[in-house]
Amino acid sequence: MSAAPPRLSVRDLSVDFVGDESVGGAVRAVDAVSFDVGAGEIVGVAGESGSGKSTLAQAILRTLPPPGVVRGGQVLLDGVDLLGLGAASLRAVRWKKLSWVMQSALDALNPVLTVRAQLDDVLARAEGPSSSSPAARDARAMALMADVGLPPERLDSHPHQLSGGMRQRVAIALALALEPALLVLDEPTTALDVVVERDLLRQLLSLQRARGFSVLFIGHDLGRIAQLADRIVVLYAGRVAEIAPGRAFRARARHPYARQLLAAMPGVGVEAATLRSIPGAPPSLRAPPAGCRFHPRCARASDACVTTAPPLVSLSGGLALSCHHPHDVHGR
């Protein structure tokens, strides 16, 4: 294990959605979540819909809309807590170190500008007053198009002239234009068809390997995320269930939720794997079950699970597990 400090360190992060009593009061969507993303590391966050993934991403990026409120914790990017930054310092960090692509690329693109104009705008603003020539920026825009697998002619397209996959590629090119130290991707390929998705992910991985930026990759498909991430964080109802190496996770997951999820999914490369194929549904966060939040769906649950929430126990190598009765690494 390297002794290098993590690029991103999320510590005890909790987020509520505040509502008045008529809607049942506050909902804790992210509950004391901690994990690290090392320099050059790809960390995947996986969990069913509603488990708090997007809320977590938005809290980290400081883009959480009301009524979401960060209740506690730290988000350290290279040791600086983003949660404590004023608007100007936050803007500086965003231009220098942090970029993201969310599920809908349409939100990230300006409908009235060509791809060329949008890339040029980002490149010029990222450079600040020491701006390079328009010709140099244009060359850089061409290179970014090649990086994300788009033909250079597409520089002159408007967003509505592009397919969903192309728009998502443009969004990624815009995010990469900033040469981020950390790229956060929240279900960036969910809206795409399988072939396009696979192609785009492959391209993203090869860019990541070449450039060495860190990636926080969020999605609902545990099997797929485990394949591409160095480490995987499994969320259940706003809490961390397990943090484990992505490689061999399919065989070595220890939390019963992760095991059930993986067992319920068809093999690698088979589509339409939905996480709803395990019995029951995730709990409402307005009234989560006592004890371990997974106990009503868990085949291994004991009395302790009904009454006592298992603490997240740190294991060596940045791994962690929150379960009274975990499987061993052989699945027993």
Ligand SMILES: Nc1ncnc2c1ncn2[C@@H]1O[C@H](COP(=O)(O)OP(=O)(O)O)[C@@H](O)[C@H]1O
């Ligand atoms: N705008 C909102 N107002 C109230 N509650 C919300 C809002 N957005 C999300 N939540 C709550 O937070 C939970 C997690 O949502 P989200 O982070 O979007 O999950 P995911 O991205 O994993 O599907 C939801 O189940 C819901 O209870």
Ligand SMILES: [Mg+2]
């Ligand atoms: Mg989401």
